[in-house]
Amino acid sequence: MTSTQDEVASFVAARRQGLTRFGFMLTGDPAAGEDLVQEALVRCLPSWGRLDPQGVEAYVRKVMARLAWKARRHPLRMHPSSDQAEPATADIADASAEQTDLRRALTSLPPQQRVVLVLRYWQDLSEAEIAELLGCRQGTVKSRASRAYAQLRQELDWSDDAAIADNPATARRDVS
């Protein structure tokens, strides 16, 4: 391989777990998340040599978030169900019922809502930071986040978040 590819391979070896999880959360699917990582790496390749070594992961994550954000606009590029010749290697181990339901609800969100929700409530980014990351308006982030949260609550029938958080196992509702 070329030196750039060696660098990419080393980077992936070191950061793969975190990137895979980030991809999974952005897409709601382990295989699609892994695809997202791969696609982001390919997109980053042309500028790899110019990246600040300390900022490579942040850059890759930014590309991942933007790809996931744009998934709606480029379905032919990002359509996990029709584009998985390679078997996914990422997997979910021993998911609880709560996690299964949450994953289902997350997957049901439109891509842009899911991306914003993940960045806002999982990555803990501010609306301004997300807007900067995605290249969109702050108001758009706010509306997406609000709708995503509302839909998630509805999907999972969450009426009392605090109670659920305190005891997620017992507070879980069946979701048809």
Next chain:
Amino acid sequence: MNQPADDRGTPLRERLDRLADSVSAGNDIDGAQLYRQGLQRRRRRVAATTVLVAAATALVIAGGAIWLPGMTDDSGPVPDNGRPPAAGQGSHHARANAQASDEDPGGRSAGQAVEVSQAEAEHRCTIVWHNVWGPSDVKVELSDDSGPWFEGDPVLIANAREFDYSPFDISNTDERCVIPQAGLEDNVDSVELPLPAADDAAGIRRACGRFLGWDFSDWEVLTADRADDRLAALLRSTDGHIARCLLDSWYLDDRGFVDNDRYYADPDGGFIPYADITPKEKLQGEAKTYDDYQIHPLLTLGCQVESPGQWEADCLGAGYVSGPEPVARIVITDVTGAEHEIPVVDGWLAFAETVINHADSRNSPGELHFTVYAADGRILARYDEDKELPFITLR
């Protein structure tokens, strides 16, 4: 991370943390392989544009499916084998100006899918792949030798790695090829320029047929739009198949094929020519779970407007619009205030205009406004792409 999410996010974040922790990256491939898979998949997208089906993608205007009155061929049979008919196949044609003959010019029986031998399938796909990836001595070998094989079937290729275009060492297999019709394999995946005008039905059949390797000579052009260097068209067969044909000349080389170097060099990986054939009911049926107006499979697709990396236009799409009442036209108002009209023909539409949507950033969300009109001029619905997010759904 200097401004945390509001308080309600805390319990959600804990749950999201637990969900994220449940995912583990597999250990059976290393970082280099993971990266190579990314290259492989991108490359496959170029090769298999006729295979990728975006039919599960709904967008823009949500709605419940309704079959519009007045469709002239709705009672036509749907082929049991699910394959599109070859030219001359099918029993009747609804439009007087496109009568199908009972005898296929190539001698094939009407209403039957055309079976080919394994050797023939491999021969045709070899031609296609050499055209797409460059000539070589390598011949396509199918992954599955159990057959039978029919024209129009996508088949997996066992020795795809031997056709490597990429300068990198790609190690995966399982590429696909759609078996073209006999004699039409030479130009599959290529676009003939100049693109035909929207009212040039014969030219559209020819252009789309060339790209797909399919004889559309007795297919009806339902609707088409041509703008700039793009063509969007919908064609309908006698037995209820719909061909979507979205041709964009942006990435083409002088042979009319996608210029892989140019495509790979584009960090945004733009839209490349695409076409598929889908049963009509599949496109119509996608909308049934919604309550309002909806377009299937997808209207907004990014197109290059000036140079790679500029995604300021939504400009290629074709599909079916469903809803409580028949739709005659949809008007899109873009961020500049310009209005773009999309005629709807029996529920079907095609659109190729340049709609400026993201003036401030190529990654901005859509801010288009949609107005849906009935034939008598009544406004059936209005939608704002940004505010009506629940109606903008990717499925």
